[in-house]
Amino acid sequence: MTARTSSETARVIPEATVARLPVYLRALTALADAGIRTCSSEDLATAAGVNSAKLRKDLSYLGSYGTRGVGYDVDYLRYQIAREIGVTQDWPVVIVGIGNLGHALASYSGFRSRGFRVVALLDADPERHEEVVAGVAVRPFDDLDAIAHEHAVAIGVIATPAAAAQDVADRMVAAGITSILNFAPAVISVPDGVDVRKVDLSIELQILAYHEQRKAHEHARDEVAAAMGGEA
Amino acid sequence: MTARTSSETARVIPEATVARLPVYLRALTALADAGIRTCSSEDLATAAGVNSAKLRKDLSYLGSYGTRGVGYDVDYLRYQIAREIGVTQDWPVVIVGIGNLGHALASYSGFRSRGFRVVALLDADPERHEEVVAGVAVRPFDDLDAIAHEHAVAIGVIATPAAAAQDVADRMVAAGITSILNFAPAVISVPDGVDVRKVDLSIELQILAYHEQRKAHEHARDEVAAAMGGEA
């Protein structure tokens, strides 16, 4: 009961760092695939698209896995990061909503190699229960509870329309799922202890549009200024 | 030339706020669809999944669009946010890479209603040039430059395999595209002035896996502590 407080001495990794660990992992895999055995923080930072100070600071939360004057052993660091993230084991995942996006997610081959295994595809529409996507049969949404328990599923992916998202989330939580990746364009609410991450295509595009508009405005101002400069 | 510096007096909206504006926009649309004409910051914050202090702080960067003691007019605020983001106009978008994910993106209906118009689908594979997805024909990747100029495309979406991403990005930049949404699991580098946002499925799942693993560890500690408590 009070155990959580007493044992909270374990290092806490900042959320911003956690979000970058998978990026480092991917960069290390790319380096390893290129036959590179050792790299400096500068090399790895470049491959990951961050600056080296940030990279070293991030890695320092995990431990001390480099050698001063030398750098990092690519395979060793890769293993340490994979272990820290928790992808040295495979995580069973269910995908709910097998429309266009659900299809694409189910077919995504990057899953297996990165620590995840799609154990079931679920859809509420009986018309889809004939289908097999990437070797996995589409099953009725009502099977969620049985499947989640059978495979000890902790992570669920929502790829349904927005209107269904909250109900799907509720059912996932009831089935014992405690991490949800939500692709539906809707805010879902879940109890404490359940993590939700959201991926939203049109929000990403809108953020780009905002910056694009600002660039256009700056450009217009520059041209006005240039014209006025020409007159002066 | 120096115009950019001299006219930089315009309010600057923090990046974290920019990223939330589309969320508020969506929440306001949901409220409007539900027939709600006026809302308080508390109402809107709940709908958007943030706390009301953050919402009010965010809105304060745009201006003063509420009425003290009353709240916000849903339609008016929605328009102001849409104008700020730049989605009162339609942005032409091209999607490159029409595999499973590209198909799903091309078919995504949320585009049109949220300020974007897919003007072209491009793929390097000639086998795909027969296809029509969601009413848009798939064309050769080499047409990018012509299409980008013809439609004044500013935003490009990369949905190719990782190996092709950097080349596609280079060609997009050469064609005058200055905002890129990258779905390929690769870091791409672009010149200054070009914005890139990245969406990465397996990175999102890995972040969830990390937290899931921590929950499992805490749980294990709790059980040990409970057992020890029972013995004491």
Added chain:
DNA sequence: TAGATTGTTAATCGATTAACAATC
């Protein structure tokens, strides 16, 4: 030993939050 590079410190920057004065 000299050169290279890590891991850490400390300063800076940006984001969040609670509280409340302003005001409808």
Added chain:
DNA sequence: TAGATTGTTAATCGATTAACAATC
């Protein structure tokens, strides 16, 4: 006027960055 709610202030928190001592 009394009640409600915004917009803003100021304190707090977390993330980034540069610099460098430690050390291979």
